[in-house]
Amino acid sequence: MSKNFADMDGVFTNGIHCGVKKKRLDLSFIYVPNAVASAGVFTTNKFVAPSVTHTKKALRKRTLKAVIVNSGNANAGVGDLGKTHTKVMVNTTASALGLSPYEVGVSSTGIIGVPLPIEHVEAGIKKMLEKPKAKDAEATAEAILTTDTCKKMAYKEAKIGKKTIIVAGITKGSGMIAPNMATTLTYLTTNVDVSQAILQESLQEATADTYNMISVDTDTSTSDMALIFATGEYKIVQVGEELEQFKALLTDVMKDLAIQIMRDGEGATKLIEAHVSGAASKADAQKIAKSIIDSPLVKCAIHGEDPNWGRILMAVGKAGTKLNQEKVEVALGGECLFRNSEALSYNEDTVKTHLKKDTIIIEVNCNLGTGCAIAWGCDLSARYVEINTDYN
Amino acid sequence: MSKNFADMDGVFTNGIHCGVKKKRLDLSFIYVPNAVASAGVFTTNKFVAPSVTHTKKALRKRTLKAVIVNSGNANAGVGDLGKTHTKVMVNTTASALGLSPYEVGVSSTGIIGVPLPIEHVEAGIKKMLEKPKAKDAEATAEAILTTDTCKKMAYKEAKIGKKTIIVAGITKGSGMIAPNMATTLTYLTTNVDVSQAILQESLQEATADTYNMISVDTDTSTSDMALIFATGEYKIVQVGEELEQFKALLTDVMKDLAIQIMRDGEGATKLIEAHVSGAASKADAQKIAKSIIDSPLVKCAIHGEDPNWGRILMAVGKAGTKLNQEKVEVALGGECLFRNSEALSYNEDTVKTHLKKDTIIIEVNCNLGTGCAIAWGCDLSARYVEINTDYN
Numbered sequence: 201m202s203k204n205f206a207d208m209d210g211v212f213t214n215g216i217h218c219g220v221k222k223k224r225l226d227l228s229f230i231y232v233p234n235a236v237a238s239a240g241v242f243t244t245n246k247f248v249a250p251s252v253t254h255t256k257k258a259l260r261k262r263t264l265k266a267v268i269v270n271s272g273n274a275n276a277g278v279g280d281l282g283k284t285h286t287k288v289m290v291n292t293t294a295s296a297l298g299l300s301p302y303e304v305g306v307s308s309t310g311i312i313g314v315p316l317p318i319e320h321v322e323a324g325i326k327k328m329l330e331k332p333k334a335k336d337a338e339a340t341a342e343a344i345l346t347t348d349t350c351k352k353m354a355y356k357e358a359k360i361g362k363k364t365i366i367v368a369g370i371t372k373g374s375g376m377i378a379p380n381m382a383t384t385l386t387y388l389t390t391n392v393d394v395s396q397a398i399l400q401e402s403l404q405e406a407t408a409d410t411y412n413m414i415s416v417d418t419d420t421s422t423s424d425m426a427l428i429f430a431t432g433e434y435k436i437v438q439v440g441e442e443l444e445q446f447k448a449l450l451t452d453v454m455k456d457l458a459i460q461i462m463r464d465g466e467g468a469t470k471l472i473e474a475h476v477s478g479a480a481s482k483a484d485a486q487k488i489a490k491s492i493i494d495s496p497l498v499k500c501a502i503h504g505e506d507p508n509w510g511r512i513l514m515a516v517g518k519a520g521t522k523l524n525q526e527k528v529e530v531a532l533g534g535e536c537l538f539r540n541s542e543a544l545s546y547n548e549d550t551v552k553t554h555l556k557k558d559t560i561i562i563e564v565n566c567n568l569g570t571g572c573a574i575a576w577g578c579d580l581s582a583r584y585v586e587i588n589t590d591y592n
Numbered sequence: 593m594s595k596n597f598a599d600m601d602g603v604f605t606n607g608i609h610c611g612v613k614k615k616r617l618d619l620s621f622i623y624v625p626n627a628v629a630s631a632g633v634f635t636t637n638k639f640v641a642p643s644v645t646h647t648k649k650a651l652r653k654r655t656l657k658a659v660i661v662n663s664g665n666a667n668a669g670v671g672d673l674g675k676t677h678t679k680v681m682v683n684t685t686a687s688a689l690g691l692s693p694y695e696v697g698v699s700s701t702g703i704i705g706v707p708l709p710i711e712h713v714e715a716g717i718k719k720m721l722e723k724p725k726a727k728d729a730e731a732t733a734e735a736i737l738t739t740d741t742c743k744k745m746a747y748k749e750a751k752i753g754k755k756t757i758i759v760a761g762i763t764k765g766s767g768m769i770a771p772n773m774a775t776t777l778t779y780l781t782t783n784v785d786v787s788q789a790i791l792q793e794s795l796q797e798a799t800a801d802t803y804n805m806i807s808v809d810t811d812t813s814t815s816d817m818a819l820i821f822a823t824g825e826y827k828i829v830q831v832g833e834e835l836e837q838f839k840a841l842l843t844d845v846m847k848d849l850a851i852q853i854m855r856d857g858e859g860a861t862k863l864i865e866a867h868v869s870g871a872a873s874k875a876d877a878q879k880i881a882k883s884i885i886d887s888p889l890v891k892c893a894i895h896g897e898d899p900n901w902g903r904i905l906m907a908v909g910k911a912g913t914k915l916n917q918e919k920v921e922v923a924l925g926g927e928c929l930f931r932n933s934e935a936l937s938y939n940e941d942t943v944k945t946h947l948k949k950d951t952i953i954i955e956v957n958c959n960l961g962t963g964c965a966i967a968w969g970c971d972l973s974a975r976y977v978e979i980n981t982d983y984n
Contacts, residue, residue, distance in 0.1 A: 247909030247917045277902055279934030312902030313935045417888040418810075419903075420910040496809040496888075500980035510669055510704030511811075517639030518812040525639045542671030543705045581981075582974035588892035589973075 203355045205368035205389045206337035210234050210431040214334035215343030218324025220272035220310070220317060225343035227324045231266045231297060231332055236393050236432030238264035239400035240305070241407050243424035249276035250286040252423055255305040263396060267305035267387060267427055268293040268325060269344050271372075274423050275308035275316045285316045292322050296329035307385050309372070309423055310346050341370045344385055347587070348374045352460040358449045360442050363434040366391045367449050371426075371457040374416070374466050386411070386426035386457060391433035392446060398438050402447050403428050410454040413486065413575040416465035417584070418494050426454075462576045463558075467584030472502055472577040475563045479571030484521035486573040491519035492562060493577025503579035505555040509537040516564055527567040534561070595747045597760035597781045598729035602626050602823040606726035607735025610716025612664035612702070612709060617735035619716045623658040623689060623724055628785050628824030630656035631792035632697070633799050635816035641668035642678040644815055647697040655788060659697035659779060659819055660685040660717060661736050663764075666815050667700035667708045677708045684714050688721035699777050701764070701815055702738050733762040736777055739979070740766045744852040750841045752834050755826040758783045759841050763818075763849040766808070766858050778803070778818035778849060783825035784838060790830050794839045795820050802846040805878065805967040808857035809976070810886050818846075854968045855950075859976030864894055864969040867955045871963030876913035878965040883911035884954060885969025895971035897947040901929040908956055919959040926953070 206213050215228035232238075240259050242252050258264060268289050275282050286306055294301045308316065341351040355368040366389075373384030394402075407426060428450075436442045462471050474492040479485035492498055495515040501508035509530045516528060530538040533554025535546045554560065560579075598605050607620035624630075632651050634644050650656060660681050667674050678698055686693045700708065733743040747760040758781075765776030786794075799818060820842075828834045854863050866884040871877035884890055887907040893900035901922045908920060922930040925946025927938045946952065952971075 244912065245906060245909035246912065246915040247905050247920075277905065277930065277933070277935060279932060281934075312905070313930075419887055419889045419906060422906055422909060495811055496976075497811045497980055500977055503977070504981035504983070506981075506983075510666075513639050513669065513704070514637060514811060514814055517637035517814060520636065520638065523638040528639075538669065538705075540671060541669070542673075543669060580977055582977045584888075585892055585895070585972055585974045585977060588889055589896035589898075591896070591898075 204337040204353050205355065205370065206335040208366055208368060208389055208391055208431060209433060211389045212333050212335060213340045214328055214331065214336045215339030216324060216328050219320030220270055225339060226270055226272045227321065227328060228269050228340040228343035229266060229293065229328065230340065230387050230429065232389060232429040232431055233265055234432060235263055235265050235429045237396045237399040237430040238428065239396065239403040240425055240427045241403055243421055245420045245422045247422045249274055249308060249423040250282040251275060251306045251308045252425060254286050254290060255425060258302040258305055262300060262302040264305045264427065264429065265299050265303040266293060266297055267307065269307040269385065270316070270321055271344050271346055272310040273308060273314060273316045274310050274312045276422055277313040278315050281315055285318045288318055288322055289325065292325045293329065296326060297332055305427055307423065307425055309344070309385055337370065344370065344372045346372065347466060348372050348464055350464055352457055352464070354453045354456040356449060356453050358445060360436055360445045365434060365436065365446060365449060367453040369453055369457055371461060373461040374464050384421065384424050384461060388426065388428040388453065389431065390428065390450070391431045393432040393435040394430060394438055398443065399428060399430055402450055405447055406451040406454045409451055410458045413489065413573065414458045414462050415490065415494055415577055416462065416468070459576055462578050465578035466587045467581040468578035469581060470502055470579045471559045472499070472579065473559065473561050474575045474577065475561065476566070477572045478566040478568055480522040480569040481571040482573060485571035486575070487519045487521050488516050488564060489573045489575035491515045492564070493575045496580055499577065499580035502560050503581050507532050507537060507551050507555060509543070512562060512564070513538065522568060523566060524568060529565040529567065531563040596729040596745050597747065597762065598727040600758055600760060600781055600783055600823060601825060603781045604725050604727060605732045606720055606723065606728045607731035608716060608720050611712035612662055617731060618662055618664045619713065619720060620661050620732040620735035621658060621685065621720065622732065622779050622821070624781060624821040624823055625657055626824060627655055627657050627821045629788045629791040629822040630820065631788065631795040632817055632819045633795055635813055637812045637814045639814045641666055641700060641815040642674040643667060643698045643700045644817060646678050646682060647817060650694040650697055654692060654694040656697045656819065656821065657691050657695040658685060658689055659699060661699040661777065662708070662713055663736050663738055664702040665700060665706060665708045666702050666704045668814055669705040670707050673707055677710045680710055680714055681717065684717045685721065688718060689724055697819055699815065699817055701736070701777055729762065736762065736764045738764065739858060740764055740856050742856055744849055744856070746845045746848040748841060748845050750837060752828055752837045757826060757828065757838060757841060759845040761845055761849055763853060765853040766856050776813065776816050776853060780818065780820040780845065781823065782820065782842070783823045785824040785827040786822060786830055790835065791820060791822055794842055797839055798843040798846045801843055802850045805881065805965065806850045806854050807882065807886055807969055808854065808860070851968055854970050857970035858979045859973040860970035861973060862894055862971045863951045864891070864971065865951065865953050866967045866969070867953065868958070869964045870958040870960055872914040872961040873963040874965060877963035879911045879913050880908050880956060881965045881967035883907045884956070885967045888972055891969065891972035894952050895973050899924050899929060899943050899947060901935070904954060904956070905930065914960060915958060916960060921957040921959065923955040
């Protein structure tokens with residue numbers, strides 16, 4: 201079995217069933233007792249759950265040493281009760297681990313508007329934390345899921361200087377996915393020793409190119425967060441090459457996790473990668489790439505395995521960036537379909553074969569500047585509509 | 593039968609089959625020989641079809657007296673051939689009607705990337721314009737359609753001063769509908785005598801509150817336009833109350849047409865009206881209203897007739913406007929579901945009955961300021977996905 205984040209020294213975790221869901225695992229923790237730094241990014245939705253409010257505040261005050269997570273209920277839209285229940289989760293965890301409440305992050309994900317069965321959660325936390333040094337990452341990866349159909353984990357190493365630096369993590373998410381400056385629920389650990397500020401900067405930069413470039417359905421959850429804990433095992437030089445290498449490793453892990461979310465998008469059968477180059481700026485390239493993967497008509501065409509470059513052009517044009525429509529080129533699976541304002545004849549077999557795959561590559565070259573970006577989306581199937589219509 | 597735009601003095605129109613489509617009507621004209629003013633709004637998509645480029649230019653140079661429209665083919669994405677074919681359509685029409693090419697607008701709607709069968713179109717225009725004084729608005733309303741399932745017309749009168757002012761029109765559209773500062777294809781006629789500048793200002797203002805507040809699928813077409821022709825029958829005072837009354841009448845007609853488009857949205861079974869009040873500004877209210885009707889998860893919930901206020905809150909929050917989440921109220925069919933950060937108990941029968949109707953009213957009060965807006969959307973059904981997946 202491949203390694204996971206619990207294989208790291210000083211990282212402890214477990215997941216159990218406490219009674220929020222009927223049967224499946226629904227409560228978990230990650231505990232990094234000697235964390236030297238922690239960082240987080242959060243949903244930009246103006247409605248935020250009490251869990252987000254607490255964890256943001258905690259990060260401003262202290263270094264997080266632990267996070268407690270329940271799935272099956274978002275503890276949101278329940279008035280002041282939500283704040284009370286968040287406090288119970290935090291205090292119970294802090295007391296069991298001998299931490300300050302500001303050293304404990306909390307996430308709640310699931311249904312909105314229904315009070316959390318807090319007595320089950322509280323009892324569950326107490327029981328689970330009788331073994332604070334547990335190392336069952338598989339259980340945790342399972343216990344954070346909601347409509348996901350599979351666990352999502354990543355573990356990568358890189359030699360930085362003379363040390364082997366690790367970044368590892370888990371994530372969840374399948375619908376209501378358009379993180380925009382935040383994410384779904386994602387927990388990362390690394391063995392570096394860096395400052396809180398550098399870790400925060402690294403997390404934000406990696407998020408910008410990964411989680412902020414994915415979308416299942418353009419809808420942004422109210423309880424998203426990504427947290428990272430640094431165990432402090434290896435000091436890296438916090439400027440120049442070593443820092444860049446660390447950021448690249450972190451980006452690599454988050455990209456891996458983000459793509460796992462897209463592959464598990466509600467009703468999705470294909471991953472869509474939109475590679476945009478030659479835009480006037482990176483920001484323009486990002487807008488165009490997002491516009492392509494967000495377009496319901498492009499998503500439906502890919503679902504139907506049709507090389508509909510007209511819809512791709514439409515999505516490029518509606519992004520509202522600088523553009524010279526006479527210069528735009530569109531390729532699918534490496535075959536150029538459109539150039540000089542007109543359709544090209546292309547190898548139909550190559551394109552047909554590509555469209556049957558589970559990863560579809562759309563390339564757009566604006567031939568204007570040097571801006572590049574990649575966004576990851578998924579196709580839109582009738583199954584997505586069914587999942588989100590008949591959920592009761 | 594109710595009146596239509598061809599019942600107006602000085603307005604001539606007809607629609608025929610010329611051979612772009614297999615059987616259905618596909619070519620039409622509107623001719624207002626004594627037009628004193630004309631105005632237009634166009635797609636904001638950066639990819640624009642040659643028909644849009646020509647008509648924009650013509651409007652800058654002269655008062656339009658006619659528009660020639662083909663459906664079944666967008667005459668776009670075909671390189672220089674598109675420009676040539678637009679010129680043929682314009683010149684053939686201008687010559688038959690004794691007009692300058694800059695007095696003739698042109699629209700082409702339908703498939704992208706396939707050359708227009710121009711010999712059929714040219715012969716069709718010549719034949720059709722042998723009767724330039726035809727008055728068959730029904731044929732025209734039919735001949736501009738593509739994936740629409742029904743004709744869309746409106747006719748309204750208002751007493752302004754001592755005159756009966758008429759605004760009437762037709763429209764088309766069903767998918768790739770998110771006009772944003774433009775529209776699908778819409779043609780309007782009025783019997784007022786106003787300046788070109790006032791007519792343009794009136795059209796833009798009416799568009800902002802109607803066509804720019806609808807969306808079937810957030811996708812913006814590359815060949816959208818709305819044109820209005822004024823016959824000059826009645827002079828109105830071009831400031832103050834009379835102008836405001838004219839603008840209100842125009843807005844009323846465009847709202848009627850815009851709602852007809854939403855009811856015929858691809859796969860749609862319900863019209864969704866999002867009424868937002870109490871926002872910090874009108875612009876904020878518009879953003880929130882659009883965010884609600886654009887949300888796939890809200891659209892699916894309404895399709896499933898579920899009062900899912902959690903998804904509505906999510907859509908309100910992701911709009912990114914000023915917001916105090918503790919103050920937001922959400923009502924469905926007049927029943928308040930959410931207030932003071934928590935779910936209310938409500939009359940379930942009232943809400944259930946409302947959700948079974950074909951028009952669903954979502955009301956959001958931000959309790960922050962005086963900004964109000966309404967947006968119109970439609971539910972998202974598996975049928976939308978089917979229509980846009982299996983179109984070959």
